[in-house]
Amino acid sequence: MDDHALLLAIAGKDREAYAEFFRRFAPRIKGFLAQSLSHNRADEITQEVLLRVWRNAPSYDPARAAPSTWVFAIARNARIDSLRRTARAAPEPDDPVWVPAAAEAPDTAAERKAASERLHTALAQLPEDQRVVLEHAYLKGETLSQISETLQIPLGTVKSRVRLAIQRLRGSVKPS
Known part of the structure; x- marks a missing residue:
């Protein structure tokens, strides 16, 4: 079964098609994400991407993009979201940067x-x-x-x- 057929089957909630899709794409997605994220973070985002594929497979339009293009666009967006969340993480209140300097004697x-x-x-x-x-x-x-x-x-x-x-x-x- 080709990638296009797999996505169509996943859109119909076919678990076997999803398992095959997972075997094909999970390593490729993780490799893509590991280029800019830690391996642990890449694992987490890969799971998130594959979940998004499961949920959004009915919205896949073969006329607009190849299956791999669609999947990697989801992965790219998930990576950007992850980097944004990391960038605006709340500062630690105990961080010395946020502790006011003692007044000079x-x-x-x-x-x-x-x-x-x-x-x-x-x-x-x-x-x-x-x-x-x-x-x-x-x-x-x-x-x-x-x-x-x-x-x-x-x-x-x-x-x-x-x-x-x-x-x-x-x-x-x-x-x-």
């Missing part, structure tokens, strides 16, 4: 503010050539080679200025 905030002020003061006190190189490196995100080209100074000079500036900042920013 006042003394920690004050320490952070004091360190920030020390850094700004230290940056302002750097020699201009060192400050400019640091601004290009850390604020503009340029590489040392790019800084060398932009400022038209040798790469070795850029490296020296960055190193000296960082050393001065470390000494200046340490808490008193």
Whole structure:
């Protein structure tokens, strides 16, 4: 019996035809689904697809599609439905992403503010050539080679200025 005849028999609720259809199509459907789903999920969706075939066989129209095209369209739609359900699964309330961050202790905030002020003061006190190189490196995100080209100074000079500036900042920013 060909696939078309099997679907017509399934439309008439012929269980033997459905068993034959199952033997022919279940492995192919599972293989198709396993390309984008886990094997366990592919098994579940395969069962769902075969159930849909049983229920919807009377709506199969041979003039519109071949039996395998119709079945794999059902499988594709079931796969999409499964992926959508997975994508919008409810978030776990215990997930750290959803737990509000603890408020920063006042003394920690004050320490952070004091360190920030020390850094700004230290940056302002750097020699201009060192400050400019640091601004290009850390604020503009340029590489040392790019800084060398932009400022038209040798790469070795850029490296020296960055190193000296960082050393001065470390000494200046340490808490008193």
